[in-house]
Amino acid sequence: MTPRRTTRGAQTRDAILRAAADVASVDGLEGLSIGRLATELAMSKSGLFAHFGSKEELQLATIEEARQRYVREVIAPALGWRPGITRLYALCDAFLSYVERDVFPGGCFFASAMAEFDCKAPGAVRDRIAECQEQWMRTLERAADDARAIGELPSDSDSRQLAFELEAALLSANWYFHLYKDATYLTRARRAVQTRLSNETARAGLHSLPPDD
Amino acid sequence: MTPRRTTRGAQTRDAILRAAADVASVDGLEGLSIGRLATELAMSKSGLFAHFGSKEELQLATIEEARQRYVREVIAPALGWRPGITRLYALCDAFLSYVERDVFPGGCFFASAMAEFDCKAPGAVRDRIAECQEQWMRTLERAADDARAIGELPSDSDSRQLAFELEAALLSANWYFHLYKDATYLTRARRAVQTRLSNETARAGLHSLPPDD
DNA sequence: CCTACCGATCGGTAGG
């Protein structure tokens, strides 16, 4: 018994989800239509539908596909850098590169999904989007914590506040880059990140570290 | 001939547009459905439709209604403050107050619309959204220019960069406040704005912000 | 402003 790594069905499923994630980044997870996806993939609507059983399951599977793409294209590369301020900077840079490289045709999948669901009624899809976004924020926050632990940021540095401000610049770059088709906004975000991190590290240089922390 | 200020038809139209702007802030301008709006307003679909002639015209009229609400609730109050750094701060504060007061049930209408249309094909609706957003950014930018002109910001201060960074904090506060139903994010944005403006004024050894209001 | 209707598309099902 030598089971195939990926059955034919699983390959089809993956192809569906790659297309679904691309479509949803532009038209939203609600705008995803099973009929349209089926046409795009040259298969029948019910054949596609059978892989998921409901639109909500398709949406959840699409989020998981997008999450894996995000880990591969943004988080994993940045984790190649040593922990601390270098990695924090690398995470921001990797995000902006991911936007610039058009990893999703509709810009950052999770930015779009957060904007689509932030005011929607609770449900499995909304909850999952909130979790993914929280996970990314925690990744930024942990990088800031590491930087503080090794003295690259002041001991009274607020990692959550810093993560919020960095993520704000990244998200805005995503919207404006696409709305105005102008890469200047990516540069503005890079400058914002650099200035913010420089200010934070400069505080460490000015104040000597307290005797105990 | 003493024409009524508002005919009955115009009143109906206004009621439609108020409801449309509320719905669109949650479900998007594409998610706006004429049938659903008609049901909500207890009128027939075709009766409502006759006011606009096409869905696109309804969308454009809805944007104009939202724009007027935004001017009334955010821009006008802030313009009550004297030009310069005070007004720049007031604009940011007015935006966060507008989000906190739930002026639209789906958070900032233009944030939602920008996120919905940033990667869509060009068209009248997308163009109008881009114009409105640009107008708001210019409002922030002009306030920064004024501040620089009267020596409240350094002469080499980059107003567009400053406006981008302030707007980034405001937009992110809007998303996170609604996604996590947590007013802490409004506080984070206020702190980000204060820190950013303080840093900018401090660069030239200028006085920091006026005493807390 | 209404009723009545159009073709297209939606998510989902039956049966194979």
Place this chain on the structure above:
DNA sequence: CCTACCGATCGGTAGG
């Protein structure tokens, strides 16, 4: 994986 179909809803129209 398919064809064939369901009821509901979409934007829009005819006619009044």
